[in-house]
Amino acid sequence: MDDGRIDDPAQMRALAHPTRLRILGLLRANGPQTAAMLGELIDEAPGTISYHCGKLAGAGFIEPADVPVADRRERWWQAAHASSSWHLEDALDDPERALAASTLDRAVARTYAANFEAYVDRAATFGREWVAAGTSSDRVIRLTAPELAQLGAEMRAVVERWRAVGVDHVEGDGSEQVVVLQQAYRWPRV
Numbered sequence: 001m002d003d004g005r006i007d008d009p010a011q012m013r014a015l016a017h018p019t020r021l022r023i024l025g026l027l028r029a030n031g032p033q034t035a036a037m038l039g040e041l042i043d044e045a046p047g048t049i050s051y052h053c054g055k056l057a058g059a060g061f062i063e064p065a066d067v068p069v070a071d072r073r074e075r076w077w078q079a080a081h082a083s084s085s086w087h088l089e090d091a092l093d094d095p096e097r098a099l100a101a102s103t104l105d106r107a108v109a110r111t112y113a114a115n116f117e118a119y120v121d122r123a124a125t126f127g128r129e130w131v132a133a134g135t136s137s138d139r140v141i142r143l144t145a146p147e148l149a150q151l152g153a154e155m156r157a158v159v160e161r162w163r164a165v166g167v168d169h170v171e172g173d174g175s176e177q178v179v180v181l182q183q184a185y186r187w188p189r190v
Helices: 009-015 018-030 035-042 046-058 095-125 128-133 145-166
Strands: 062-064 076-079
Touching (some): 018 076, 018 095, 046 062
Antiparallel strands (some): 062 076
16 A cells, blocks of 8 residues: 555455444544553454454554553554545446445445534534534535546645644644545435
């Protein structure tokens, strides 16, 4: 996986598990952790987390972290890449890859939905300022495929500009981790 790019169906299948997606997300958001630490956050037994960490490591998503610890028996993990990407269109001519990519897309969609539901459930604990600062909306607009591609590129550029701002923030300076979810696709009109 160069720069987190996933093209192999086996890698897609390895990541398309809700616990593995959560582990990878937590390692990316919070930095290196042990299976016990991850288990506390995910509410799973450390042995279960260790199993999933092994699968993620085998697929190249996480790697052992070099963390100085007193107890050498502790195994620390870190994300191997800041993000992962795959493109369904690259798999359209390969049935195995298309199935793996769509399975992974569905698992990610369920994770996004669960994260937003958790936000809604806990919004009252975040304070008015943080709730007012958030946004969630949708629009159905009519575009050509090249226009949709341009919209996506512009959205990524805006998020990248704000990601660069966030790099300077540290815990305790009034900043918090913020999830930015972008979705723009042809409306399936179900």
